[in-house]
Amino acid sequence: MPDSQQSRWSRYLNHAETKLRKRLRIGHSLKELEPELAEKELFFKAPPLTPDLLKAIKLISPQFLLRSNEVSRRFWELNQNGLSWGEFMALEPYLRQLGTPSAVLDIGPGLGRSTIFLKKANNWQDVPFHLYESTGDSTKYTKAGPRFDDSFCGNLSALESLLIFNEIENYQIFDAADLDSKLAGLPGPYDFIYSFFAVGFHWSIYHFLDEILELMSDRAIGAFTLHDRFTDYDGLSHLPHRVVEFRRSWPRDRVSKMLILAKTEAALGGEGCK
Numbered sequence: 521m522p523d524s525q526q527s528r529w530s531r532y533l534n535h536a537e538t539k540l541r542k543r544l545r546i547g548h549s550l551k552e553l554e555p556e557l558a559e560k561e562l563f564f565k566a567p568p569l570t571p572d573l574l575k576a577i578k579l580i581s582p583q584f585l586l587r588s589n590e591v592s593r594r595f596w597e598l599n600q601n602g603l604s605w606g607e608f609m610a611l612e613p614y615l616r617q618l619g620t621p622s623a624v625l626d627i628g629p630g631l632g633r634s635t636i637f638l639k640k641a642n643n644w645q646d647v648p649f650h651l652y653e654s655t656g657d658s659t660k661y662t663k664a665g666p667r668f669d670d671s672f673c674g675n676l677s678a679l680e681s682l683l684i685f686n687e688i689e690n691y692q693i694f695d696a697a698d699l700d701s702k703l704a705g706l707p708g709p710y711d712f713i714y715s716f717f718a719v720g721f722h723w724s725i726y727h728f729l730d731e732i733l734e735l736m737s738d739r740a741i742g743a744f745t746l747h748d749r750f751t752d753y754d755g756l757s758h759l760p761h762r763v764v765e766f767r768r769s770w771p772r773d774r775v776s777k778m779l780i781l782a783k784t785e786a787a788l789g790g791e792g793c794k
């Protein structure tokens with residue numbers, strides 16, 4: 521069988537297996553992960569999936585069917601790490617241009633995978649990271665939709681435990697509930713601000729843009745996962761920006777988009793980073 525036909529078949533079988541597992545409510549298999557991303561160096565490490573941690577994951581990532589066993593723990597670990605690798609590879613030219621940031625803001629970190637990954641992958645343990653999140657008890661995800669004050673579904677104590685488990689240093693967690701769910705009370709400026717699968721993805725970037733720009737230093741870059749439903753690129757035309765693609769580790773063969781923006785073209789590396 522020709523290679524392309526074989527890979528189409530293997531993709532089809534893979535999707536069929538994922539669907540069947542979902543229907544039968546069987547936990548994930550490691551075979552569902554994109555091997556090239558899942559096999560990369562492990563920066564994010566997952567502890568055993570206790571009932572409390574499973575509950576926190578379920579609120580933030582309702583799409584997963586995880587169990588309190590080693591296969592689920594490994595699946596979650598490899599997926600969190602693999603997804604972060606996909607994002608990192610797309611971001612790398614911009615981070616190289618930026619150099620070491622003086623401070624970083626992670627908006628909606630969930631359980632902290634990106635802070636953990638970026639600190640370790642870039643050797644940024646000394647760089648202060650601020651994490652803006654709140655504990656919630658329901659999930660209110662839209663697709664690039666409106667902004668709500670009560671959309672937080674994180675768990676601050678689980679987030680802190682994950683950061684400690686991964687031996688992360690120099691970070692501060694800001695409870696959005698103490699800031700009236702606004703970003704304005706954060707002690708910027710930041711050289712790097714990002715929000716993965718949160719602002720830009722579930723809630724349109726436009727509802728946050730003014731507050732984010734206010735927190736960005738002149739040399740800063742911002743990176744935001746975009747939802748497939750996001751279409752209003754014209755609204756960004758007044759700002760230097762790029763839209764880049766990155767591969768996801770689950771489901772296999774899935775590609776998503778990330779918006780990279782700055783206050784100047786120079787911060788984006790000029791023509792080189794396109």
Ligand SMILES: C[S@@+](CC[C@H](N)C(=O)[O-])C[C@H]1O[C@@H](n2cnc3c(N)ncnc32)[C@H](O)[C@@H]1O
Nearest residue numbers: 580627628629630633671672673674716717718
């Ligand atoms: C799908 S999770 C993404 C978590 C993490 N960034 C990741 O990629 O693994 C969305 C996160 O956005 C957070 N969130 C909800 N409302 C928010 C808001 N108004 N501003 C920032 N983050 C918010 C949620 O609490 C949740 O942790």
